[in-house]
Amino acid sequence: MTSSETRRIADLGALRAIAHPLRMRLYRALFVARTATASQLADQVDEAVSLVSYHLRKLAEHGLVEAAEPQSEDGRERWWQPSSYGFSIHDEDLRDAPELAAASAAFGRTIDAQRRDIYARFLDERHTWSEEWRAASVSSEWLPRLTAAELASLGDELDALLRKYDRLARAAEAAGDTEGRENVAVHLHGFPYRTAG
Template sequence: MPEELDHECAPQPASPEHAAPERRLDARSLRGLAHPLRMQIFELLSLDGPATATGLARRLGENTGTVSWHLRHLAEHGFIEEETGRGTKRERWWRRTRVANRLDTADFRDDPGSRGALSVYLHELTQQHFGRVTRYFTEEWDDRWRNAGTVMDWSDLRLTPDQLAALNAELIAVIARHTPAADAEPDPDALPVVVQLQSFPRKERGTA
């Protein structure tokens, strides 16, 4: 089951010159990310841009020293980097690296040493996705935005593995067509939009 770690994160634009490089995570990098607080930090930097340890600690309700330690850990594993030319020796700014991280759970199927990290990662990722939907429902939005958003599911599909993979590829291509280039001038009426896609087989259960 392929998992995009760029949550968290928009699919890359269709134009190759704007696409971020991609890396496939191994056991070491997975363990570097698979921690509840580190995943929260990575999510905030991915969604809201650069921040300091102090600012992140305030938002997360954590100790600044603890957040700083986890930031250095994320940087060591290549998930984030210091934003040079900004901040001071005492207050460093951090940003996520422009790399599309990809994880395939099949890579760890026969690695008992990685099962714990994989379990933590999948649990935290699910919590993050659920939390975003919950916040959307509880926040105040004007009718224009409320009517534009949607949370839907379809449960009447019957597909082969190849058909499911093709469906996912088509959906990703659609999102890519709507993803502006990094240097595009933003529309003043536009807000950040999160698109979450979950598509997976369901084991049938008997009616008896």
């Protein structure tokens, strides 16, 4: 059963495993589906089942995904699920560890590229969504002047709020309330920057 805790990744092998672009796409698809077979995931990412199976096994070697209870009568199908309720990478785990820092940067670039792709696809397909969904979608940028402690607090509050909505949605789905539900991506970045000049 998927742990309700967020896994903290602090080892190089796991960080390199999840930094692989296809593995991150598979992890994301599995997180959304809750459970899936390699064949189902292969359809979503448009890759060969054998390749998807290989990458799922690599994710499992590092404890990022795990075998799930079968969801069908076909005993030949192997079902997978995330091993935890997401994962996190903390700066303090990267200090004095240049290889971990480099792997974390590679992971960050992979995630950023995939997030941009998801949002660009929404922009390209926006007209295919209902008026209600178009009106509900959010795109904003805030540029406050904060201290590091304030930014950390803001991140904690936003994380708690999003976790609350996700858990409410999962509970509603488990109770059979699936009407009108769609996958929703919420991407947040909060980081210091310097203006040019």
